[in-house]
Amino acid sequence: MSPVNKTKSKEISAEDANLSPIEQLLVLAETDMRAVDVIIRERMQSSVGMIPDLAEHLVGAGGKRLRPLLTIASAHMCDYQGTHHHKLAAAVEFIHSATLLHDDVVDVSAKRRGKKVANLIWGNAPSILVGDFLFARSFNLMVETGSLEALDILSTAASVIAEGEVQQLAALRDIEMSEETYLEVISAKTAALFAAAAEVSPVLAESPKRLRTAMRNYGRELGIAFQLVDDALDYGGFEVALGKSVGDDFREGKMTFPVIHAYQIAKDNKDEIGLAFWRRVIVDHEQRDIDLENAIALLGQTNALEATLDAARIHSDNAVKALRPFKTSPWKTALQELADYVVARVH
């Protein structure tokens, strides 16, 4: 195939209506993402063999690399001309990977990206330590960009993520958790890294403050929408397609938006049977095999998944609006479509 053909086919692919917006973004960002991948693979190496083995298990499993993709897209939105965004994108993915490794120890999930979670193969200890390693390496990468502001944004995000995770843990089995508190938790544990991933690029590009705020808000709102949809999918039964176990949140007694909604409706309707069910499975954490099905049925009766998607749509709309200050470009279009898709992917 000649180079001309190759370029042509790439353009066609980018406009291919059969590609999801994430895939379209990945086509636009192909060269950048390849550079990011090289950095990721280079920096997860270590003379201590267990580290690249375990990192490869997680990183090699792929995932959409949505967060580094945000950093790359954001750099193009701001006409950044350098190459430091590749290192920051890799740093963002390392922070995310470290969080996943630690989450899998904290939670009881058996699968991640369709593969057995690392701690069930290697044990908890290596997952914790390799997470620490990737986290430390992410800071090495940031230091190399020389941007103290990017370091500030990402280290702050990292501490906010941990706070969100601890807050969620402390609220485990708290059936009275409010929607407001819940949105606080996911703003911290999920949206903070999306926001930071989008914000570091305008910082590199020395863009005006309003563009920086716009990209940050886009990331934040996208992250909230993303998490809400994830909550709905945990009760949605698409295990094979998504490579994620269904019912993980339920089995842990984790309060998520659908449960908060269903419990509130049960309260409003004085539905004693519904209230007793949620209290038993969440507060007392007494669950039988059939209870996940029962929970899904109750969520159906109370339109809890629809309510969750409605809430997600508000935030994805906010994300689209956040991009207004930017001029029209294929990147802007792709990011707008991504925000819509994050909610639409559920159907």
Place this chain on the structure above:
Amino acid sequence: MSPVNKTKSKEISAEDANLSPIEQLLVLAETDMRAVDVIIRERMQSSVGMIPDLAEHLVGAGGKRLRPLLTIASAHMCDYQGTHHHKLAAAVEFIHSATLLHDDVVDVSAKRRGKKVANLIWGNAPSILVGDFLFARSFNLMVETGSLEALDILSTAASVIAEGEVQQLAALRDIEMSEETYLEVISAKTAALFAAAAEVSPVLAESPKRLRTAMRNYGRELGIAFQLVDDALDYGGFEVALGKSVGDDFREGKMTFPVIHAYQIAKDNKDEIGLAFWRRVIVDHEQRDIDLENAIALLGQTNALEATLDAARIHSDNAVKALRPFKTSPWKTALQELADYVVARVH
């Protein structure tokens, strides 16, 4: 008490022969360490209550704060005139605390600083997440100093520590581990942070390269000596005095210097009973209650603790020698005495 008296009494204390070198250093560094303590307590706060509670359990338990003390002493050795060393010292202590929290999950220790380890009270999950929080906060502190070089040194140390921990984990129950490999492990898991803690201050002070190297070497050699003595103490039976459980390493099947030595002697002497013992308790990890006593007896017969202390003494001597480029000062004297004391404390 008048201010004059107060100053006078501090001078006397510093020269009090009854104080250990660490205590003497703490007297010299009193004002600085108080400033460090304020930063530590300020930065471990969070609106998520479980974080300060758990951090307080660990940080409040005290510990000698040896690593931040190194940063402070090193700043004085280099005549640093600013205040950023307080933030870096707090950052060093946060990295250390994060490591301890994660170690306690990775290991099976029941006590830390004479108190029940945090994960046995709060569970593994908060220990992992609060460790992550403190680690992230340490980078916030570093960013505030504006020193990319200090960030580089400490983030590199953090990744090396994780590598050392994983290497130790991978070598768990590897009875054939060599002294050389073992020294590699402790250079990474323990000495890297001592070295970094000592090196960041000459960086802040913009000291000549040779002073920076000198302080780094001092920290590194002190750290190796410190860890070797710790290994000996794990078989030494000073639980109450040290606030540390005895036999932790043994029960985990961890290879440490004393065991490597005893096993080597058993090999040299073709002591089949000794060889069989070590293989059973370390490789097969089959241990009975009496086996710790048996191990201590075997270490005694092979002079393993003496050999460990001899090795430690070589490194503490190296630490003292590393300080040669510095002019005589109370700080230099205190650091020299500290290096001797790290080995002498065992008796």
